[in-house]
Amino acid sequence: MGCALVLASGCADKTPPARAAESARTDGADIIPGLLAQISEANLRRDLFYLAKDPLPFRKANCTLPGHKRSTLAEADAWITKRLRGCGYKVETDVCEVQAFGCDLTKPRHHTYAKPPPGAPFFTVHNLYAKKAGRRCPKEIIMLVAHKDSQSWIDSPGAYDNGVGTVALLEMARVLARYPSERSIWFLWCNEEHKPWTSVIAANNCRQRGDNLVAIFNVDSLGGKSDEDIAAGRKTNVTLYTAPEGKRLADLMAEVNDAYRIGLVQSSYLRPRPGDDDGSFVKAGYPCAVANLGSYPYVDSAYHEAEDKPERVDFVNVRMSTQATLAAVLRLDRAR
């Protein structure tokens, strides 16, 4: 059996999602629902409160709690690493140098970040990776990405942005820990609220090594949505794509949402240009990169504000969006 699922141009087999769908079943039984059922809302909640309230109020390179030796971001890294090791993963890192953004309160609400002021200090931060090697097509890599840092220019818990993506990846890594994947599945936790974005370093490293990334899912602000959608009880997910290869992943998100009756109001949106951490991969030559988030344009009323707290998070929506992302990953993994 050849290894040639690939959504990127220049790849041998342009497996459409429909074919990926058929091959999710082995001997007539689809194992995906059982794995989706293991995504735990309680775990997502517990982990988010840990990383965005107590004991860690923030995840910032430029904020160290009184009496602590490491920054809140380094403490979050240590905790994520410990959790991953507990699931049996080896954790790899990239070492990066970043600055905190400046804060310009004359700028519009939600967008008060500014260039780091002259002489702003540099901090050493890390990308964290947990990697599963595929048993049939180890060179084909499905990448899940979430930025784990909170806003460096203000004191915000960054619960939706992007504590939820951070814990969604952790939960998927836990559920997949003993799953024998056909392709390689990599989890990447990067930093996007400091400058420069460390997903750029990750993407460039992949490009330099010639890694064959066949799909990249950036998971950012899952379930973050308008007050109107909250009031209406809507569970939303938008998949942003930049290139035709990404549109196939957006279509796959819609398909698995229906096939597994996840219940999201799922939509997709063509970005006018590459953006966010998926954009770092598109710019590095991986067009098969998308982002899942709760709304677009992003309309959470607490976006980039101190009020972006875990108490406001719709964990049912986060769980559903995590399940849909996992379903898409598994469909791709199991496609012939």
Ligand SMILES: [Zn+2]
């Ligand atoms: Zn942000």
